[in-house]
Amino acid sequence: MDNQVSLNQKPKIFEKDAHIAVIGAGIAGGCLVRALMRRSINVTLIDSAQAPGSGASGNPVALLAPKLPRTQSPIGRLMTSAYLHAVQFYDALEGEGACVWSGPRGAFAMARNPDESERQQRASAAFNLPKDVIRLVDQAEATALSGVEVPKGGLWFERAGALCPPAITAALTSDVTYSQGNAAKFQEVKDGINIIDGDGASLGDFDGVVVAAGVGIMDLMPDQVWPLRANRGQLAYLPTLNPSPRVPVTYGGYISPLVDLGDGQQGHVLGATYARRDEMPDAEWAAIRAADNTDMIENLQAHLPVLSPDVPMGGRTSLRATIRDYIPLAGKVADNLYVLGGLGSRGFLTAPILAELIAGQMTGGPLPLDDDIINALDPARFRK
Ligand SMILES: Cc1cc2nc3c(=O)[nH]c(=O)nc-3n(C[C@H](O)[C@H](O)[C@H](O)COP(=O)(O)OP(=O)(O)OC[C@H]3O[C@@H](n4cnc5c(N)ncnc54)[C@H](O)[C@@H]3O)c2cc1C
Missing domain, CATH: 3.50.50.60 (FAD/NAD(P)-binding domain)
Structure with a gap:
């Protein structure tokens, strides 16, 4: 059967x-x-x-x-x-x-707008986790912890990091x-x-x-x-940034600290796109799309204007199973x-x-x- x-x-x-x-x-x-x-x-x-x-x-x-x-x-x-x-x-x-x-432990989730800020505040009150697990940080502390100037505060995950x-x-x-x-x-x-x-x-x-x-x-x-659905995601690999985030920073998208990209290369990983796999021809989904890189870089600069990335030196696409x-x-x-x-x-x-x-x-x-x-x-x- x-x-x-x-x-x-x-x-x-x-x-x-x-x-x-x-x-x-x-x-x-x-x-x-x-x-x-x-x-x-x-x-x-x-x-x-x-x-x-x-x-x-x-x-x-x-x-x-x-x-x-x-x-x-x-x-x-x-x-x-x-x-x-x-x-x-x-x-x-x-x-x-x-x-x-x-890289070092920790991750910063920036609250992009008042709605997100309100969600983070309510979540941190509702779950009431120890401060060394999750805590709210203001813009100045977030900047010190992230290693790059961030324009807004958010949630700090002390034990998180880039895997x-x-x-x-x-x-x-x-x-x-x-x-x-x-x-x-x-x-x-x-x-x-x-x-x-x-x-x-x-x-x-x-x-x-x-x-x-x-x-x-x-x-x-x-x-x-x-x-279930197959959802295509693309990542861009960026040459070393200056200044450089010491931990991952999320803002809807995300930028990683300097990590190993394989084949002896180092760089930052910029993520990520979301698109339905079934709306794309079979021959195309795996290829890196320049328009996706442009979107991700624009999103990064809109939220972290202190970073000015160079042209991506590579990337990867793969499929998430979403439900x-x-x-x-x-x-x-x-x-x-x-x-x-x-x-x-x-x-x-x-x-x-x-x-x-x-x-x-x-x-x-x-x-x-x-x-x-x-x-x-x-x-x-x-x-x-
Ligand atoms: C761009 C992008 C960025 C992401 N970033 C993050 C992140 O920062 N943090 C996070 O937690 N998650 C992230 N995710 C999600 C995460 O990658 C997935 O949730 C996770 O990898 C799913 O793991 P999996 O083992 O279920 O599937 P997969 O890793 O896809 O493994 C499935 C395996 O099954 C095999 N397979 C499939 N069909 C068959 C078959 N019929 N017979 C034999 N083998 C088969 C495949 O070859 C594959 O090796 C990201 C995803 C994408 C696309």
Whole structure:
């Protein structure tokens, strides 16, 4: 049967030494590998690319700073828990020797207008987090902390920073069995699932499968009713700025501190564009668009006029999987089939805690989130 796994079995708990396939080697798959292997589960990581981190998770930088809503909604509590968990997770990874953070810690989210300023003030009162986690700063303090003159105050995230995705996905997947293959469909077999590639060849039998395939989820699980979309994002790489931000600064767009761009190059990453992938011809979406670079540079100069960037020296495009309600898909689809996807613009923030959630659900262990948040994340919510 094609991508149909029985929904009527009793809940299955995966015991130690079960064999699970994780499909997709981005930040979601990498975090799942880590969470499952820590529970003594055998994992095979399957990806159509030769090496991990070839999709959206392959950007040279990722910011870790949540956008908090005005009130303690489930999504706001998810973002707060995800943030606190992610900081510990990446610090622990760095403690193991991986080069996780680029440059000094901290990130500044500038309030662009009175509405944003009001949201930040209400969010910081509603969540009431310790000041060394999140605090409001005025323009002068924000300038001192950011290392460049910023025209407005905003929120300071002391423990955030610029993450280095290639080093993170490499570290998370270094001990796992990696299998290059393009998963096309699932077939139920005795006590498990057989994964079949696009040519009809078997990629193996597994006790269970977690799909963490980014935008690939849409093709791989076409029977699901998830309102997912592929959203194209472009980044521009800028030569060294003078003055130069010492930490990431966000203002709708973002500018990173000086980071490693790969191939021995250093520069600043300027982000990011948002465009529907389905409004673009197949042959065009991956190419760098000069008009997008112009928009991003104009946006930077409108908000941080002290910076005068040179012509970009490169860039990268990739596809985010966005979902209509902006809440990731994390949980069980059927007894031996789970999904972690729809991570939108904040996969590096949410993937660590959501992978823990799924690993806990699969093995019957403690769960890191409250029930109302787990229900909000439930992949079955669009059927209700
Ligand atoms: C321009 C841009 C800037 C961003 N900036 C940030 C940021 O600053 N901070 C942040 O937290 N997030 C950021 N994001 C979002 C973040 O990159 C994503 O949320 C995250 O990378 C999603 O991770 P993933 O593992 O779900 O998907 P991906 O990283 O896309 O991984 C999916 C993997 O699945 C594989 N795959 C797909 N289909 C199949 C198949 N059928 N068989 C086998 N393998 C398959 C792909 O090859 C790929 O390796 C940004 C995104 C973009 C586009």
